Amino acid sequence: MTSDVLLRRSVALLAAAGLALSAAACSSGTSSGGDAGKAGSADAAAPLDPAAKVTVSIDCQPPVSKPAERKQWADDVAAFNKLYPNVTVASKDGFPCEEPAAFTAQLKGRTQTDVFYSYFTDLNQVLDANGAADISAYVNEKTVPALKDIDPSVLATLKADGKLYGLPTSNYKMGLLYNRKLFKQAGLDPEKPPTTWAEIREAAKKIAALGNGVNGYGDYSATNQGGWHYTAELYGLGGSMTTADGKKAAFNTAEGKQVLQNLYDLRWTDNAMGATQGLKWPDLMTRMATDKLGMYVGAPDDITYMVQTLKGNYDDYGMGPMPGGKSALLGGNDYIFKKGSTPDQIKAGIAWINFKYLTIGKGQFDYARTKGDGLPVGLPQPFFFTGAGLAADNRAKAASATVPVQNYAPYLAASVPGKTEPANAQQIYKVLDNAVSAVLTDRGANVDKLLADAESQVNQVLANLQ
Amino acid sequence: MRTLISDTQLNRPGGRRAYRIVLVLVVLVFTLVFLGPLYWLVTGGLKSTREVIQNPPTLFPHQLHPATYREAWSQLRIGRLLFNTLYYAFGALALQLVFDVAAAYALSKLRPVLGNLILGMMLATLMIPAAVLIVPQYLTVLDLPLLHVNLVNTPWAIWLPTVANAFNIFLLKRFFDSIPEELMAAAAIDGASPLRALWSIVLPMSRPILGVVSIFAVVNVWKDFLWPLLVQPDPRNQPLNIGINSLSLGVSQNVVIAALAIASAPTVVFFLIFQRNIMAGLTSGGLKG
Amino acid sequence: MAAIRTSTRQRVRQNLTAHGFLLGALLCFGYFSWYPMVREVVMSFQKTKRGRTTWVGLDNLDRIVQDPAFWQAWRNTLLFTVLALLLGFAVPFVVAVLLNELRHAKAYLRVLVYLPVMMPPVASVLLFKYFYDPGHGLFNHLLAGLGLPTLAWLNSSTTAMFSVVLAATWMTMGGATLIYLAALQNIPGELYEAAELDGAGLLRRIWHVTVPQTRLILSLLLLLQIVATMQVFVEPFLLTGGNGPEGSTTTVVYLIYQYAFNFDNYGSASALGLVMLLVLAGFSGLYVRLSRSAD
Numbered sequence A: 001m002t003s004d005v006l007l008r009r010s011v012a013l014l015a016a017a018g019l020a021l022s023a024a025a026c027s028s029g030t031s032s033g034g035d036a037g038k039a040g041s042a043d044a045a046a047p048l049d050p051a052a053k054v055t056v057s058i059d060c061q062p063p064v065s066k067p068a069e070r071k072q073w074a075d076d077v078a079a080f081n082k083l084y085p086n087v088t089v090a091s092k093d094g095f096p097c098e099e100p101a102a103f104t105a106q107l108k109g110r111t112q113t114d115v116f117y118s119y120f121t122d123l124n125q126v127l128d129a130n131g132a133a134d135i136s137a138y139v140n141e142k143t144v145p146a147l148k149d150i151d152p153s154v155l156a157t158l159k160a161d162g163k164l165y166g167l168p169t170s171n172y173k174m175g176l177l178y179n180r181k182l183f184k185q186a187g188l189d190p191e192k193p194p195t196t197w198a199e200i201r202e203a204a205k206k207i208a209a210l211g212n213g214v215n216g217y218g219d220y221s222a223t224n225q226g227g228w229h230y231t232a233e234l235y236g237l238g239g240s241m242t243t244a245d246g247k248k249a250a251f252n253t254a255e256g257k258q259v260l261q262n263l264y265d266l267r268w269t270d271n272a273m274g275a276t277q278g279l280k281w282p283d284l285m286t287r288m289a290t291d292k293l294g295m296y297v298g299a300p301d302d303i304t305y306m307v308q309t310l311k312g313n314y315d316d317y318g319m320g321p322m323p324g325g326k327s328a329l330l331g332g333n334d335y336i337f338k339k340g341s342t343p344d345q346i347k348a349g350i351a352w353i354n355f356k357y358l359t360i361g362k363g364q365f366d367y368a369r370t371k372g373d374g375l376p377v378g379l380p381q382p383f384f385f386t387g388a389g390l391a392a393d394n395r396a397k398a399a400s401a402t403v404p405v406q407n408y409a410p411y412l413a414a415s416v417p418g419k420t421e422p423a424n425a426q427q428i429y430k431v432l433d434n435a436v437s438a439v440l441t442d443r444g445a446n447v448d449k450l451l452a453d454a455e456s457q458v459n460q461v462l463a464n465l466q
Numbered sequence B: 001m002r003t004l005i006s007d008t009q010l011n012r013p014g015g016r017r018a019y020r021i022v023l024v025l026v027v028l029v030f031t032l033v034f035l036g037p038l039y040w041l042v043t044g045g046l047k048s049t050r051e052v053i054q055n056p057p058t059l060f061p062h063q064l065h066p067a068t069y070r071e072a073w074s075q076l077r078i079g080r081l082l083f084n085t086l087y088y089a090f091g092a093l094a095l096q097l098v099f100d101v102a103a104a105y106a107l108s109k110l111r112p113v114l115g116n117l118i119l120g121m122m123l124a125t126l127m128i129p130a131a132v133l134i135v136p137q138y139l140t141v142l143d144l145p146l147l148h149v150n151l152v153n154t155p156w157a158i159w160l161p162t163v164a165n166a167f168n169i170f171l172l173k174r175f176f177d178s179i180p181e182e183l184m185a186a187a188a189i190d191g192a193s194p195l196r197a198l199w200s201i202v203l204p205m206s207r208p209i210l211g212v213v214s215i216f217a218v219v220n221v222w223k224d225f226l227w228p229l230l231v232q233p234d235p236r237n238q239p240l241n242i243g244i245n246s247l248s249l250g251v252s253q254n255v256v257i258a259a260l261a262i263a264s265a266p267t268v269v270f271f272l273i274f275q276r277n278i279m280a281g282l283t284s285g286g287l288k289g
Numbered sequence C: 001m002a003a004i005r006t007s008t009r010q011r012v013r014q015n016l017t018a019h020g021f022l023l024g025a026l027l028c029f030g031y032f033s034w035y036p037m038v039r040e041v042v043m044s045f046q047k048t049k050r051g052r053t054t055w056v057g058l059d060n061l062d063r064i065v066q067d068p069a070f071w072q073a074w075r076n077t078l079l080f081t082v083l084a085l086l087l088g089f090a091v092p093f094v095v096a097v098l099l100n101e102l103r104h105a106k107a108y109l110r111v112l113v114y115l116p117v118m119m120p121p122v123a124s125v126l127l128f129k130y131f132y133d134p135g136h137g138l139f140n141h142l143l144a145g146l147g148l149p150t151l152a153w154l155n156s157s158t159t160a161m162f163s164v165v166l167a168a169t170w171m172t173m174g175g176a177t178l179i180y181l182a183a184l185q186n187i188p189g190e191l192y193e194a195a196e197l198d199g200a201g202l203l204r205r206i207w208h209v210t211v212p213q214t215r216l217i218l219s220l221l222l223l224l225q226i227v228a229t230m231q232v233f234v235e236p237f238l239l240t241g242g243n244g245p246e247g248s249t250t251t252v253v254y255l256i257y258q259y260a261f262n263f264d265n266y267g268s269a270s271a272l273g274l275v276m277l278l279v280l281a282g283f284s285g286l287y288v289r290l291s292r293s294a295d
Helices: A002-038 A067-083 A100-109 A120-128 A145-149 A152-156 A180-185 A197-208 A225-236 A254-269 A283-289 A301-308 A343-357 A367-372 A387-400 A405-414 A425-441 A447-465 B007-011 B013-044 B049-053 B067-075 B078-110 B115-127 B134-142 B156-163 B166-177 B181-189 B194-205 B207-223 B226-231 B240-247 B253-284 C002-043 C059-066 C068-101 C106-118 C121-132 C138-145 C160-185 C189-197 C202-213 C215-230 C234-239 C252-262 C266-294
Strands: A054-061 A087-093 A115-119 A166-173 A175-179 A215-218 A293-298 A317-320 A328-337 A418-420 C046-049 C052-055
Touching: A054 A343, A067 A087, A067 A343, A067 A367, A087 A343, A100 A120, A100 B134, A100 B226, A100 C252, A115 A120, A115 A343, A120 A166, A120 A328, A145 A387, A152 A166, A152 A328, A152 A418, A166 A343, A175 A180, A180 A197, A180 A293, A180 A317, A197 A215, A197 A254, A197 A293, A215 A283, A225 A254, A225 A293, A225 A328, A225 A425, A254 A425, A254 A447, A283 A293, A283 A301, A301 A317, A317 A405, A328 A343, A367 A387, A425 A447, A447 C059, B007 B013, B013 B253, B013 C106, B013 C121, B049 B253, B067 B078, B067 B253, B078 B115, B078 B156, B078 B166, B078 B194, B078 B207, B078 B240, B078 B253, B078 C002, B115 B166, B115 C002, B115 C215, B115 C266, B134 B156, B134 B226, B134 C002, B134 C252, B134 C266, B156 B207, B156 B226, B156 C002, B166 B207, B181 B194, B194 B207, B194 C002, B207 B253, B226 B240, B240 B253, B240 C121, B253 C106, B253 C121, B253 C160, C002 C266, C046 C266, C059 C068, C059 C266, C068 C106, C068 C160, C068 C215, C068 C252, C106 C160, C121 C138, C121 C160, C121 C234, C160 C215, C160 C234, C189 C202, C202 C215, C215 C266, C234 C252, C252 C266
Parallel strands: A054 A087, A054 A115, A215 A293, A328 A418
Antiparallel strands: A115 A328, A166 A328, A175 A293, A175 A317, C046 C052
């Protein structure tokens, strides 16, 4: 009897505790809302007082497998502490910096660092988890001197309802990567990469004619990357994935069909993509690094991967603008400030990010040091400065360049405007994966039907999210 | 011992030849299927980056690059990852041996009120996909109800949930059930406490099943992926599976292969040394039909 | 009266001791299994937007059913389970029967079969990922060397699931093989002799002696294997990135993971988890009833 009652009571207690806990979790979100704003609009705009004693935790310290970058981080922390001796930067390493499961878990558990790494596309998720502090009042020309030179379309990815939640650290615009060696072998001019899909088809045919398993053009079609590249290619032609309010699909258009038709023609009419499809990151890089692939759509840091990890040569890879040239998919990463951080923590975080990522000549823009550490200098990434900042950055970069900067001249010269990914990108990409995969694996694929199906599915997915 | 095919049948001339052919074939195929990948792993780690990703693949490394192993060891911090994995595995084993044996003993021999209901509730958890509970479980570990302790980044986050292993409790209970009641009754008449009876009667008889449960306990931790990914965010505390997989994205493929070879070595060697005991435990243990 | 009272007290004391022994396990089950289960159910009726959690009733359930991936995931899970049972159930059984008949090299072969179980899964999975690569992978090279047509393995929607099952079977068949071996060794030899005297051939002996004699352990393993295979996660997650070409390896558990961790939609993840829970519970209940009526 006793044990029976005991058990029943403990079960009840457990259940009650559970309810209380989840109730507490609900309410804590609303109660902690005000403190960032309360911290005073009067002094929020002022830079961090060097006398202020504050500890701020920051993730994405480079891992041990990247010793040079790790050492740079340590040196930068030491240099930063000369300016702000009372700030303790508590570094947390981890690779990759953002892993979806761990990222979601830390947001749910509010265990993210005070200043935490994220992708441009994550802001919505972070806000839904009530995980970000509004830093609009803290960021100005005094705290971030380069602010006026930062591309507004990049800052826009970190804003919601007019409030700023983070600062960018790197970004990329997609373009056309190509293998200069294969271009030469196929009798193409490596200084003039194709800029339209018609030119790509011409070049791809010639490269594929080299034989020996060489493909002219390649594209991803799995793990949502097919949808991601579909989006990039649609942007190049001037299309959009969703309507402006993000509630309806907007890709079932002439441009949208053109993207699928291009892939279909490259695969079946020109036979320039090879029989192996269903590719995903990093398959295209592996193929290009082994001189089996002529062209694909990608980001500048793919070149770093091909050289550092796949042991290719910088000389062999060139980059041109996004085919179509109307707009280029823009992505990147940033640091967001955890909700509930003290004003001094936010200021210290901004000071650190400004020092490490946003000051020309310092931190990541200390090109002389990067060169000295044997890391590449001269790639068009990050790419968020405009105006005077861009000019200064380009000069500094050219002075220490270790990679053939002229190989990216066609990409830089075109300066295609950046366009950010749609809201709820991953859900949309997942649907488009199927359409892309179908045109690449099914000779009888019906582009119109595929796109109509994808449209209705995306509309369904978006409706479900309302 | 008599099996499906009798010795007399095998000793016939035709039988003997057929047996020879089957034997040779089985040995060859098994060696290829189970040792082949290991060979590829060890030699792959000796190849250069370009050779590993070249097409067609090579059977022997063109040039030996033993330095890849050193690079893998230091860049992926394998020593640390291995230590973590063993630490988690044996900690989990110790806790399971204490708590699961005690629970199975209570359910089998002490038969408390509601014992069957408790057993049923435990067995019910076998039906729940681990991935389904992963977020509520994570939230629980972040802030244990009533105690308000955060276990993330501590080994307890891995150890304690492994105790809730219904399969092990079930195996142990089934084995304990087969220990004659008269022995227990005799011990009780002699005035032995339940703990003493467990220690001096039940446990000595249960060595085979304890071996089996131990292997399962260690292997479970050894194999787990999603849970340690969430509860050990600090790379210094991560087990092998997580550490290697996440770092593998940023280093060359030959280095990853070398890392995998190093990571596989300890358990494979351990297994080869103790295979007789492990096999005996697994095959004779309480898993009889 | 006195006798009854002492026995009551004794029983209370016995019970307290027993629950004392149970306490550690009960706490762990409570904290890490039962309580999260309750929480999971609660969350499947909730939705969180901008930090606000609201009750939405059956909305989550309604939405997951409308997701085109829902039925595909169930079809894939079913396909995976059937394939995994064909391979993961039949192969170890055949191997066990074979090993049990061999008079030589038995220890060696047993060690070989169990070797992959001892490897860290990340090693086995990445190994297969490299083997499957349609470009520089070993498997296509072997097929081409044998004059056979090459396959796209993980890169094609038709072969991706099969490739995942193949890798999973290699990784885990050692455990099942050993269990079957143990069961086979417990079959009394006289049964085979008797069958032989009755003129039963090899296959009939397997069917009439081996299978019935190992039925109990076979069925227990079958149940566990079905439940385990329906929960498969790591292999598709690491091999195909989860979805696979055209969603061909999206399993229900991966879909749950995706809702929770990629789509930031924990309500849908919980609701789908609940559906899966009910399906597995229903299946297990049916199984228990069937096996009882068979006894």
